[in-house]
Amino acid sequence: MSNAQNAPLLEVQGLKKWFLVKKGHFGRPDRYVKAVNGVDFTVGAGETLGVVGESGCGKSTMGRSVMRLIEPTAGTVRFDGVDFTALSPQELRKRRADMQIIFQDPFASLDPRMTVGDIIGEPMDIQKLHASRAEREEHILDLCQLVGLDHDYLKRYAHEFSGGQRQRIGIARALALSPKLIVCDEPVSALDVSIQAQVINLMEEIQQKRGVAYIFISHDLSVVKYISDKVAVMYLGKIVEIAPKNRLYDVAAHPYTQALMSAIPIADPDHGRRRIRLEGDLPSPMNLPTGCCFHTRCPYATERCAQEEPELKLVGENHYCACHLTVG
Amino acid sequence: MQTKQQKLDAASRAAGKKSRSYYVDAMMRLRKNRSAMVCLAIIVIFIFIALAADWIAPYDPYEIDLKNILAKPSAEHWMGTDEQGRDIFSRILFGTRISLAVGLVSQVISTALGVVLGSIAGYYGGKIDMLISRMMEIFSAFPDLLFAIGIMFVLGPGIINIFIALGILGWVGTARLVRSQVLQIKEMEYVAAAKSSGATSFWLITRHMIPNCVSTIIILITMGIPGAIMSEASLSFLGLGVHPPTASWGSMINTGRIYILSDPTYSVFPGIAIIILVLAFNIFGDGLRDALDPRLKD
Amino acid sequence: MEKLIEVKNLKTYFYTEDGVVKAVDDVSFSIEKGKTLGIVGESGSGKSITSLSIMRLVQSPPGKIVGGEVLFHGRDLLKIPLNEMREVRGNDIAMIFQEPMTSLNPVFTVGRQIAEAVMIHQNCDKKKAWEKAVQMLSLVGIPNPEKRIKEYPHQLSGGMRQRVMIAMALSCSPELLICDEPTTALDVTIQAQILDLINELKERTGAAVIMITHALGVIAEVADDVIVMYCGRIVEHADVHSLFKEPLHPYTQGLLRSIPRLDQNDEKLSSIPGMVPKMTQMPDGCPFHPRCHCALDICRQVSPEAFPVRGRMVRCLKYHPEYEQQWKEEAAGE
Numbered sequence: 001m002s003n004a005q006n007a008p009l010l011e012v013q014g015l016k017k018w019f020l021v022k023k024g025h026f027g028r029p030d031r032y033v034k035a036v037n038g039v040d041f042t043v044g045a046g047e048t049l050g051v052v053g054e055s056g057c058g059k060s061t062m063g064r065s066v067m068r069l070i071e072p073t074a075g076t077v078r079f080d081g082v083d084f085t086a087l088s089p090q091e092l093r094k095r096r097a098d099m100q101i102i103f104q105d106p107f108a109s110l111d112p113r114m115t116v117g118d119i120i121g122e123p124m125d126i127q128k129l130h131a132s133r134a135e136r137e138e139h140i141l142d143l144c145q146l147v148g149l150d151h152d153y154l155k156r157y158a159h160e161f162s163g164g165q166r167q168r169i170g171i172a173r174a175l176a177l178s179p180k181l182i183v184c185d186e187p188v189s190a191l192d193v194s195i196q197a198q199v200i201n202l203m204e205e206i207q208q209k210r211g212v213a214y215i216f217i218s219h220d221l222s223v224v225k226y227i228s229d230k231v232a233v234m235y236l237g238k239i240v241e242i243a244p245k246n247r248l249y250d251v252a253a254h255p256y257t258q259a260l261m262s263a264i265p266i267a268d269p270d271h272g273r274r275r276i277r278l279e280g281d282l283p284s285p286m287n288l289p290t291g292c293c294f295h296t297r298c299p300y301a302t303e304r305c306a307q308e309e310p311e312l313k314l315v316g317e318n319h320y321c322a323c324h325l326t327v328g
Numbered sequence: 329m330q331t332k333q334q335k336l337d338a339a340s341r342a343a344g345k346k347s348r349s350y351y352v353d354a355m356m357r358l359r360k361n362r363s364a365m366v367c368l369a370i371i372v373i374f375i376f377i378a379l380a381a382d383w384i385a386p387y388d389p390y391e392i393d394l395k396n397i398l399a400k401p402s403a404e405h406w407m408g409t410d411e412q413g414r415d416i417f418s419r420i421l422f423g424t425r426i427s428l429a430v431g432l433v434s435q436v437i438s439t440a441l442g443v444v445l446g447s448i449a450g451y452y453g454g455k456i457d458m459l460i461s462r463m464m465e466i467f468s469a470f471p472d473l474l475f476a477i478g479i480m481f482v483l484g485p486g487i488i489n490i491f492i493a494l495g496i497l498g499w500v501g502t503a504r505l506v507r508s509q510v511l512q513i514k515e516m517e518y519v520a521a522a523k524s525s526g527a528t529s530f531w532l533i534t535r536h537m538i539p540n541c542v543s544t545i546i547i548l549i550t551m552g553i554p555g556a557i558m559s560e561a562s563l564s565f566l567g568l569g570v571h572p573p574t575a576s577w578g579s580m581i582n583t584g585r586i587y588i589l590s591d592p593t594y595s596v597f598p599g600i601a602i603i604i605l606v607l608a609f610n611i612f613g614d615g616l617r618d619a620l621d622p623r624l625k626d
Numbered sequence: 627m628e629k630l631i632e633v634k635n636l637k638t639y640f641y642t643e644d645g646v647v648k649a650v651d652d653v654s655f656s657i658e659k660g661k662t663l664g665i666v667g668e669s670g671s672g673k674s675i676t677s678l679s680i681m682r683l684v685q686s687p688p689g690k691i692v693g694g695e696v697l698f699h700g701r702d703l704l705k706i707p708l709n710e711m712r713e714v715r716g717n718d719i720a721m722i723f724q725e726p727m728t729s730l731n732p733v734f735t736v737g738r739q740i741a742e743a744v745m746i747h748q749n750c751d752k753k754k755a756w757e758k759a760v761q762m763l764s765l766v767g768i769p770n771p772e773k774r775i776k777e778y779p780h781q782l783s784g785g786m787r788q789r790v791m792i793a794m795a796l797s798c799s800p801e802l803l804i805c806d807e808p809t810t811a812l813d814v815t816i817q818a819q820i821l822d823l824i825n826e827l828k829e830r831t832g833a834a835v836i837m838i839t840h841a842l843g844v845i846a847e848v849a850d851d852v853i854v855m856y857c858g859r860i861v862e863h864a865d866v867h868s869l870f871k872e873p874l875h876p877y878t879q880g881l882l883r884s885i886p887r888l889d890q891n892d893e894k895l896s897s898i899p900g901m902v903p904k905m906t907q908m909p910d911g912c913p914f915h916p917r918c919h920c921a922l923d924i925c926r927q928v929s930p931e932a933f934p935v936r937g938r939m940v941r942c943l944k945y946h947p948e949y950e951q952q953w954k955e956e957a958a959g960e
Contacts, residue, residue: 054813055784069520093526101524109517113350113539119518122535123525157350162901170521177525192668193840197884197897219813226886226895249888263818265843266889267882269866277822278815280769281783 007081008042009213010066010181015039015075017058017065021286033285035061037237038075040312043181046207048214050228050245052221052260056282058237059217063183066215067099068092080180097127097177104186106166110158116169117154120144123176143172146209147202164195171202181213188223200227221264225249230318233257236285236293239312243319253321256294292324300325354543357619364615370608378424387415389422389575398591407597411583416594419575420601426576427605430490430560431553437495439549442502447541449503450510451533460503467500476559480568487570490563494556502548509541543620550613554606561602577602629697630834631680631719631802632656636694638672638679641687645906649675649689651858654932657802657851662828662835664849664866666842666881670902672858673838677804680836681721682711698802717747720795722788724807729791730779736763736790737775740797747798762793766823785816789823796827803828804836809844821848842885846870854878857903857913864938874940876918912943922956924949 018032035058043049053059065072068084077084080098087095100123103109110119120140123129130136144151147168158166167187174182184203188196204227206212218224224231225245232242233254241254252258259276278297283289289296295305304324312320358364377384387405393413401408407416449460467475479493513519519536527535563569564578572579577598584595638650650672657663667673678684680696682703696703703714715721723729731739740759744750750758756775763771766789779787788808795803805824809817825848828835837848845852845866852869854862854877862875873879880898900917903909911929915921924943935945943949 054815064520067524069524093528096524096526099524101521103517103521105517109521111516111518111536111540113542122522126522126525126527126531159350164901173521192902193842193881194668194884194898195901197886197895198899200886201895201897221814222886222888225888259815261888263814264888265817265821265841265847267842267846267870267885267887268889269846269849269870271846271889275818275822277819281785281816282813 007078009045009047009080010043010215011076011078012042012066013040013076013078015062015065015077016073017061017070018073031286034237034288035285036065036072037288039232039234039237039239041232041239041242043213043215045180046211046213047230048207048216048228050224050231051215051217051234052219052224052231053234054219054260054282056236056285057234058285059234060185062234063101063185063215063217067096067101067183069101094127097123098180099183100174100177100179100181101183101185102167102170102174102187104189106163106170106190109170110166112157112159115155115157116149116161119158119169120154120172120176123173127177129177139176140172143175146175146206147172162195163191164198167191167195167199168202171199171206175206175210175212178210179212181215183215183217185217186219187216189218189220196223203227221261233260236283236288238293238322239320240294240323241319241321242312243316243321247316247319251316251319253315253319253326254294254323255298255300255325259299292322350543354619358615361615361618364612364619367608367612367615370604371612374424374605374608375428377421378428381418381421381425385415385418385421387418389414389419390573391415398587398594400591401593408591408593410580410594411587416580416597419580420577420598422575423577423580423598423601424605426487426570426574427557427560427602429487430494431556431609433491434494434498434556435549435552437491438498438552439502439545441495441499442504442548443506443538443541443545445499446503446506447510447533447537450507451514451529451537457507460507464500464504472497473559473562476563477566477568480563485568485571487574490560490569493563494559497559498552498556501552502545505544505548506541509544510537513537513540547613547617547620550609550616554609554613557602557606557609628659629656630659630699632695632697633676633680634695634697636676636679636696637692638675638684638689639692640689642906647905648858648908649905650679653694653855653858653860655851655853655860655863657834657836659801659834660828660832661850662825662837662848664845664852665836665838665855666840666845666852667855668840668902670857670905671855673855674806675858676855677721677806677836677838680804681715681719682708683715683721713747716743716795716800717798718800719802719804720798720800721804721806722791722795722808724810730787732779735776735778736782740775740790740794743794744797758797759793762797763790765796765827766790766793767819768793783816784812785819788812788816788820792820792823792827796831796833799831800833802834802836804838806838807840808837810839810841817844824848842870842881854881857905857908859913859941860932860939861914861941862938863932863940868936868938874935874938874945875914875942876920876944877914880917880919912941920944922953924952924956 015036016038017036018034020030021033022031024030039062041049051059061070064070066077072085082095117140120143121136124136124139130139140154141151149168149172158169188199191199200223207214216224216227228245230242230244231248232239233256235256241248241257248257252261259278262276276299280297283296291307292305292310295301298305310322310324312322315321315326391414396409396413397411399405399409405415405417410416445460449457476493476497479496480489483489483492513536519532522532522536560569561578564576565582567582569578570576580598581595587594634654636650636653640647640649653676655663665673665676675684679691684691691704698718703711737756737759740762741752741755744755744758745752760771760775763774768774768786768789782790809820812820821844824835839845849866852864852866853860854875856877862878869878873882883896884898886895898917903913903916909916911926915925918925928943930941930943930946932939932941933946944953
């Protein structure tokens with residue numbers, strides 16, 4: 001096998017996104033919100049990487065920085081053998097076809113002045129995919145069939161549809177350019193329980209048919225567990241643990257992952273549980289704690305945690321964890 | 329291939345039956361608003377009067393009849409005559425032209441200025457935004473009428489100059505609203521989606537920003553017209569408006585003011601005309617806003 | 627146990643341009659002191675309107691409570707004059723909403739808002755009310771209450787704001803606390819804190835709780851009894867253990883099967899097909915039949931009433947003694 005075939009579809013290294021919030025005057029340093037503060041991960045072709053974390057952990061910003069919808073502050077994104085971060089705007093516009101996005105809010109993500117057909121067809125129009133109108137229409141109809149939308153919806157406007165149908169429209173749009181990777185930013189969080197399952201199943205089905213890879217960002221650990229191959233847990237702009245999903249859910253190594261898992265309500269009143277209670281709130285990403293960023297809420301924190309920042313280290317098969325207390 | 333064709337046919341048939349665009353929806357809501365529809369009818373009547381004044385006016389509005397000055401309303405002169413014996417009713421009919429023309433033309437000028445400057449400021453942000461925003465602040469620091477008086481003073485009276493003065497006066501409001509609208513749309517996820525497919529700035533502005541601003545712009549125009557009509561009346565009242573003897577409601581009130589004690593009807597009738605037209609535009613504008621405002625949608 | 631509140635045949639309709647929406651259609655339940663009733667349902671199921679109807683806070687027009695009784699200590703809350711109802715709200719029944727930011731006034735400090743609630747309902751002086759506010763904040767686990775009390779809502783995190791809302795709701799020791807999706811806007815770790823807090827406070831004060839949510843996990847965690855609502859009606863009413871162990875109504879079954887669970891491995895998610903019907907275009911017969919995997923002809927015609935099955939109330943013909951035979955025959959025939 002050649003090296004190219006071995007390389008993962010997406011390789012992210014040292015990705016950072018700092019937002020300037022206050023310009024420092026008179027020699028004072030600039031103040032930043034360190035939304036994404038150095039993350040590394042890979043996603044293989046046809047694979048699903050789940051990204052979980054609480055609000056403000058930087059998971060959405062991370063997804064958008066990978067796509068360069070937001071320009072990353074530092075780091076490299078190698079996608080399909082190309083350094084995405086080094087592309088010129090023109091090259092980037094062409095390359096964007098391979099990496100698409102699905103959003104959380106099924107209302108803000110569809111232009112209210114466009115028909116469903118035009119929404120799904122927009123990416124094709126932008127990339128000038130089809131020479132003839134008939135070809136374009138046929139492609140749109142195919143996509144509709146794939147995501148389970150009625151053909152007579154095409155000339156209607158998005159506001160006439162329910163959340164679940166809107167999310168299907170969003171998925172069809174993301175598939176229009178046959179991407180290799182789709183960043184899914186909380187795609188089912190705004191949907192009702194019974195509709196959630198429909199959309200999750202649809203996404204799995206599409207992955208099997210098209211071999212597309214997903215970065216599935218969600219705050220819902222149960223959903224992430226269901227759909228992912230491996231899962232990254234983010235806290236304050238960093239990945240604190242990343243592992244194949246069964247390993248992560250069976251033998252979570254990081255205290256934050258453990259607490260997060262124990263906090264999830266289980267739909268079984270007889271389920272016995274030991275809940276690890278986290279005290280306090282998330283620190284502000286403008287004033288990150290020293291050392292391990294979790295030490296302020298960690299039940300096991302030691303002196304060392306407050307001073308020294310832990311690196312991600314191997315603790316099991318493909319299982320990495322950034323904690324001083326776990327032994328490799 | 330056969331099935332594909334059938335699918336296409338079925339899709340287009342169904343579409344013809346069910347397509348309900350945002351604007352169709354809005355018009356349906358507007359039609360249900362009775363007061364707005366009445367006001368629309370009034371506006372249409374005024375437009376008709378303006379266009380057909382030559383035919384429907386019983387007298388020539390400039391025909392001086394010195395034997396018959398300051399006549400009280402009668403069967404012959406429905407609203408009486410003015411100090412030169414001209415028929416007030418006919419002059420009011422002709423004055424509609426000035427009021428409507430001022431309203432429409434000044435709004436076209438201010439909207440064009442406002443949309444271009446507002447969307448540039450909103451989309452590009454940074455230094456350009458700062459420059460345009462400061463300009464807006466400077467313009468809005470002057471009281472409107474004072475500003476218009478100043479411009480008219482420099483340019484001199486005349487209908488074209490009124491267009492220019494009121495057009496320059498009105499752009500700030502439009503620009504401010506379009507700018508904030510564009511700022512909001514810029515953050516929408518459908519813009520991010522288009523960007524993620526490789527859309528250029530030009531594509532984003534023409535396909536997403538402007539179509540989503542159109543309803544705001546329509547509302548602004550409708551709401552801006554009565555303001556412009558009032559400003560024209562005020563300027564004409566102050567003698568800075570149209571040249572005499574052109575019939576304008578504002579200048580009629582101004583001259584009628586002298587005779588207010590002996591012949592109150594002289595200034596009252598053009599006053600009523602202003603009130604009706606301005607009110608009609610205001611109420612219609614309100615109805616239009618309710619119909620177009622997406623926040624009221626389910 | 628004594629019934630604290632008893633809702634009987636409550637009906638709240640909305641008169642819209644597109645027709646009458648039966649947002650709450652013949653809903654009955656009761657709660658005993660110190661118990662938690664969970665109401666689950668998807669958006670549009672009428673779960674929030676039910677609670678707003680109890681408080682008489684339904685926006686009118688277009689909404690109107692058209693029938694039923696809400697007996698609180700035997701007194702019908704729907705019949706008492708509004709000024710008495712205002713006494714009940716806050717004093718006897720308090721409510722917590724999903725988005726604490728919109729329920730708190732941004733221009734006043736949290737302390738002032740709690741103190742004002744106390745002053746209105748308990749006729750005490752300002753100093754006492756502020757003392758009470760500090761006390762309440764420490765009760766809901768806010769560190770440094772003396773300092774926090776002088777802060778404005780926007781200075782607090784989402785979890786802290788929800789705690790303030792709970793403090794405010796509990797400041798007059800209500801007998802019934804209605805929580806409408808109290809943790810939906812919060813992160814899981816904060817959600818766990820808030821749920822623990824509500825449970826803890828319930829035990830300490832002996833108040834009853836109505837917990838409205840779409841999250842079955844939350845229900846399993848806090849509720850004693852559960853109502854499952856669909857299209858404005860109660861489709862199943864059971865105690866929490868039997869509901870989760872053996873859901874009877876096909877809708878409840880579908881809901882439970884469509885959530886991915888941490889404690890189970892990779893079974894295929896089975897989703898409920900289709901979507902909730904438009905409330906103005908309700909299907910004939912059972913409202914769930916278009917999405918039901920075991921619907922029969924009879925379900926398209928007859929809309930069942932709730933009736934007792936195995937110690938609970940279910941609204942499905944599958945279990946109805948009168949139709950059971952017919953149902954079996956048809957099922958066999960198919």
